[in-house]
Amino acid sequence: MTLLDVPFADVRGDTLRWTLAPIPCTPLACRTVSLTAGLTVTLSVLGASHQVVVRRHGRPLLHETVACGIAEASPLPAAHAAGGYRLASHVGEMRPEELAAQASRLxxxxxxRTDAVVAHFPGDPHAVTALALDKVGERQITWNTWHTYPQTGEIVATTTSYRPEEVTSV
Structure with missing residues (x-):
């Protein structure tokens, strides 16, 4: 777990934006995981946001960014599918003690885990952004992300599956 040296910004789940366009970002914490066939997945925490980049032999195949303040991005959809890319997101609302328990369990x-990155913000032990690979197969990669917002009692969770061989463009 990484303790970030930046303040937690008051945001809400409904302010998150989503894009597959390559957005240059400087991660606060990240982990790159090497897979088979020259594939790597970089899981990055961008504050209360995330970016996942899938590469083959160093060449980017996919950028997924979920963050606030990206003007050219769309609101985070509940579901999106294009070619070999599938995203599902959910915003859960809960009481403070439930959110605290969920964040602690997460x-x-x-x-x-060497295939996950977890970042904690100073000032609130339950302000967490986390990303983890879920399933890695020969033809499909699946990852999950969690963004907790203790000030609003929200946890935003996403699940993405990606089939690099099926994607011509997303």
Missing amino acids: VERLEG
Whole structure:
């Protein structure tokens, strides 16, 4: 787990934007995981936001960015499918003690994994952004992300599956 040295910004799940366009971002925390056939997946925390980049032999195949303040991006959809790319998102609202328990379980479950990145913001132990690979097969990669917003009682979760061989453009 990475303790970030930046303040947690007050945002809400409904302010998150989504794009597959390559957006240059400087991650606050990241992890690159090498897979088979020259594939790598870089999981990056961008504050209360994330970016995932899939590459083959160093060449970008996919950029997925979910963040606030991206003017050219769309609101985070509940579902999107194009070619071999599929995204599902959910905003869960809960009481403060439920969110605290969920955030704690998430951090505990991902702690020590080499295929995940978890970032914690100072000032609130339950302000967390986390990304983790879920399933990695020969033809499909699946990852999950979680963005917790203790000030609004929200957890935004996404699940993405990507089939690099089926995608000509997303």
